[in-house]
Amino acid sequence: MLNPYNTNLPPDLRSLKEEIEGYARGYGLDFFETIFEVIDADDLNEIAAYGGFPTRYPHWSFGMSYEELRKGYDYGLSKIYEMVINNDPCYAYLMRSNHVVDQKLVMSHVFGHCDFFKNNAYFAHTSRKMMDEMANHGARIRRYVEKYGEDEVEKFMDRCMSIDDLIDVHSVAIRRREPASRYDFTPKPEEGDEVHGTRFKSKDYMDDYINPRAVLKAEEDERRKQQEQAARNFPERPEKDVLLFLIEHAPLKGWQRDMLEIIRDEAYYFAPQGMTKVLNEGWACLLSGSLIYTNRGLLPIDEVVERRLPVKVHDGEGYRRVYDWAKFEDRETIRVKTRRGLELEGSATHQLLLPDGSWRRLADLHAGDQVTIGGRSNLWPKKYVRVAWKSKAFSGLLGVGVGMVAAVGGVATIDESTTKYVKPYIFGFRRPIRVPPVVDEECGAFLGYIIGDGHISIVKRTIGLTTGDDEQADHFISLVERLFTLQPRKKRDGGKWRISFSSANLADFLIHLGLKTGVCARQKTVPDAILRSPKSVVGAFLRSLYDCDGYAGKAGVILSTSSTEMSKTVQLLLLNFGILSRRRPHKDGCWHIHTMGRAAAVFLKEIGFGLERKQNALRAYVGGHKWFKEQPWDDEIVSIERRRADVYDISVEGTHRYAAQGFINHNSYWHSTIMTQKALDPSEVIDFADHHSGTMAMQRTRINPYKLGIELLRDIEERWNTGRFGKEYDECEDLDRRRSWDLKLGLGRQKIFEVRRIHNDITFIDTFLTPEFCVRHGFFTYAYQEQAGQYIIESREFEKVKQRLLFSLTNFGKPWIYVVDGNFRNRGELLLRHQHNGVDLRLDQASDVLTNLQAIWSRPVHLQTLVEGKPTMLSFDGTDHTIKTGGETDDPRRNAPAKTR
Structure with missing residues (x-):
């Protein structure tokens, strides 16, 4: 357990904190008291290994994470610049060795995150005293270790942590069910709950014809039968919160049930951060000397930044203006090489375009990954x-240019005043040239x-x-x-x-x-x-x-x-x-x-x-060739190296991307105004608050969250400032009028704060993504075509693009698993069902999860899914894993989970 840290900031950092906090509150950000801890690198690595909390329960995985972070820092491969905890008060950590510019950026990020934690609806249910609760969890589990033994507790903890994502993240806002007993299968109906058939209103003399007794009796019997069957179902409806079902019904000991509840509580605490993921390290930076295609030529990025050149660059589709520049010292960098021989080195967070249209950070690339080649820009300077x-000797001596040297060399007579200087260069060894x-x-x-x-x-x-x-x-x-x-x-x-x-x-x-x-x-x-x-x-x-x-x-x-x-x-x-x-x-x-x-x-x-x-x-x-095979503009990563260096960043208007070093690169929208302590305009509040975090998608989905989020927020701000929303605008069919539409409402800032308050990734995209936005930013769906050997545009239809985005964000990209029967085959076995969405489960991981679930349930466990389109039942009885293919009753498509209340 770490000792308490001294929260008293040095005078220089205290002054900086007050200044940036003033900027934040001045622009409407609302956050809990924020405490900055100044600590050394080793302490920060230890806290990071614990998920940001100084005290957690004992588990080997934290030690493994610490060793990875420590070695990465010691060998110069990685460094943590920022960490902020959702708590009241909020805690954030500053590394003592950070440069001043790093401390500024960390503070500006932190206040934006704290505002988001306090005001976003998806964080409303989270504990605001999680620092204390985490410490309490650790104390309880340590008592169990002392009482039942380290091996026994750790073994059960491993099983719990392997299924910690089998929760229902929306259950905190939606009442799914009433608590039910495992053994009370046929509850007695309450008075007034009698089942009746549907009677239609009629005159008395027509009642026997409109409401025949036999029909009513048959309908009553069918409804009663359905109710009794539902009462016998266990659970009554499929349940997504598998952990809750296990807590309520698994034959666990008291200490095991308590540990499972701890894992579930912490999973619900961290869930909103996955639903509204913030890209903390948002710089997209390249190494000095990296060449960028510009309208002034193929220029090194360090020259563009240091001279603050307002050049135009190519973004892969058109020409865009550079409007901001930055340099960051001593950053972790990654150098990638491709099979074609292209090379690029940039910060670990720098993003490259992939053939499917998504983006990936350099830190997340692996050998064998495909990236898009950036070229064909045809962007050249127009002037010679x-x-x-100037000649070192002659021009310097006379104070004239090369043109004069050439002219003197070609005339018949020379002015006497210059003869003594010119003669040595006409008749001597250093002959003048043009x-x-x-x-x-x-x-x-x-x-x-x-x-x-x-x-x-x-x-x-x-x-x-x-x-x-x-x-x-x-x-x-x-x-x-x-x-x-x-x-x-x-x-x-x-x-x-x-x-x-x-x-x-x-x-x-x-x-x-x-x-x-x-x-x-x-x-x-x-x-x-x-x-x-x-x-x-x-x-x-x-x-x-x-x-x-x-x-x-x-x-x-x-x-x-x-x-x-x-x-x-x-x-x-x-x-x-x-x-x-x-x-x-x-x-x-x-x-x-x-x-x-x-x-x-x-x-x-x-x-x-x-x-x-x-x-x-x-x-x-x-x-000699009748035709040539199409050459895809993508390439394979063949090697990756890590080191540290100064890096440079530019901001590109519109698409925030540019061609450099043979790749299509993405630049972030970093908080330059706060870093440089400039006053912010109201229109720049997006950059300051960083509340575009709600648009951040999961990394595994391969969506570019930063581009989508920041561009969509800017689109919202512009639309609500100009009044491009509502019935009148939607029904306007005059394209020129729509383009010039400006009611000067100035509601953009207000709308942005509303978005920050009530939306997450999915609702944000579902509500505000428009066909115009997709067309303007080139949002398409892509598919790999075997014949062409490359990715091609599959569809430009707005609904298909939108559905693809929403699908990739749903459930963090993880499979949907439901409990459908806790008394399967009437033998107390557990039946789970995978809601198949087009992606098969990884069978090796599914087997490991079934093993752990069986140990907790103490009876055989089964999982219905599809494998290569075929209904499949995966089972584990405590001894053997079996896979059964085929059978209608095993088909999750025929037995889809019912909609929960």
Whole structure:
């Protein structure tokens, strides 16, 4: 048991708490007194292992959780930043070693959670003194351990915890039944409860014809028979709260019954948090250097954040503006690699788009999972990159630009005042050159040649290219002459041409653009100027690069490079053209970027080769296929690594997603205004309160809860601010009028607080999801098509989309199990029924649960379900597990649970 903690905050944190609490209350949030505990990492891991409570009952699972958390923290793999407990007062924990920005974010999150705990209807039944109750539960179970032995108590606790989700989460608000006795099968009817047939109103002389005695008698007998049968049923109706049924009717000892009640009480306490799940760590962040497709080029995310660039990005469907930026230091990160060679590293909570349209956190990905590839954005800068280089010596000495250097070199007379400066550069070893004012297509082609088969030698003071193709040699020479007014030397060396020239100024210029010198095959990179250039310039660069190091033939198109970074960047550039490729190491020590099939046809159309022989080979490859197999834009995760690093985040308007590093990424809507202590507008209360938690779906359903929740809440706020609800709006058929509809009601904030108060995940979506919302945000249902080998859109119909969402949220994605007979076969056996919703049970887990249920019930236990569409009965009698297939009486479809009251 942990010692009580000192709840006195240091002055700096106390001041911060008062400030953020003031913001919260100022915008209408209402919460219990909130106590922040400042504790060390080890203590926080211990509390987290106990589910957030300092004192719990003893069980090995808590120790296992603690060891996992402790080792994760010690090895730098994980760290807990926030934990808040539903209690009065609310308790929240701050790690002593957190940065100030972390403490700000934790506090802003906590007050939003506390408001939700206090005001949401689904938390109304929960104990507000759960800290004390958890401690009391622990004390009671410890007494049982002392009295009955640790092994006996722990064994029974294991059985109880394995079925702790077999409860009826809605029973706290709906009266399902009256308490019934296990043995009183035929209760005597109360006075006035006689059974009568249905009599119709009639005149006396017509009564014998309208209400025949024989018919009334037969109806009375049938109703009486039904009532007697219902009275004999045990339970009278199928019951979903299996734990309650066991507590009331299982042959348990007093201490066992008490322990089962403890497990059930705690399950009901935690249930609303599952029904209104909050994504506490909501940042979606990428590592420094991660490249994002923007309207200014392929830019590293750290530059976008640090310079706060208001760029446009591609979200997989269209172009969106970035409107917020953030950096978080020392975060747990996860690096994933795919079979095609794509790589991405981001925070553990960063989300990637999956082929079925759902999202998954990096922390939840596993080897073998499929992710969507982000490309085909066709988002390029529109203007050439301007060259900002100046000659180090001459330009600095005169204070003039490169243009002046070039002009002086080409005139017949020179002003006497500049002669003494100009002569050394005209007649000396550092000859002046002309450089293009912008990086255009010719400059891009030249850079592709230099990086491909070229070299820059500072020692030998030469720049050149080695090639075996006359066509390529002549093209390179013409580029040098036109771009820089230099005359290269062309020399035959065996079966190759060596083109070389000397220019210290040009070497400086190329180094300024980011090119490497000397032996640098493994350090080559795509120049930054190319990454920021229009499509035509990038195409010219890649065309020259492939002319040097590329192959075209029966295997498609292959680029070979010794540079890892070069291979990664080229693959990302190809994706922006809509070209899929596979990047993998070759036995020769190089990386191969392999493009084949339909992607090779796209390469031919968008880029192609400059060399005629390679272009002809590519045309032959493409023309030799009557058709190409469709290439799905998804990929398989093959490796996952964990570490720590600083990460960067951007906020994207509308869809909150963007293409980067070859993936479709999702950014969260984080509480930037509170973190930076800015005043909030009323319209920003959603960001502050975080009460979109009611829309969070279960992780196992593979729905993207964050996108759905925040976008739907924003939609509600906008609709109620503009009056886009009600009969008049719903009946308006003028599309232009509907789009411009604005009654300026300003009711959005009020509506958002109402949603926070009365809704959970299912009712929230059922009530507020609209066809317009689904169309605007691209909500479809997907299905896997065997013929195409990929996921395809199954339906755009609103009702189907809505039903799929609601189904995936129902019962937390867990199976519905009912007790249907506590005296099965008249032998006191227990019969359960699985309400099959299209997903089969996992038979191994079902067998384990039946084993534990049989130990508690002390008689054979049976479960009716469907396995591969066939009625199946799973049974365990205390010794053997049996599976019986077939039989109408075992078919849960024919014996569906009756609707409970």
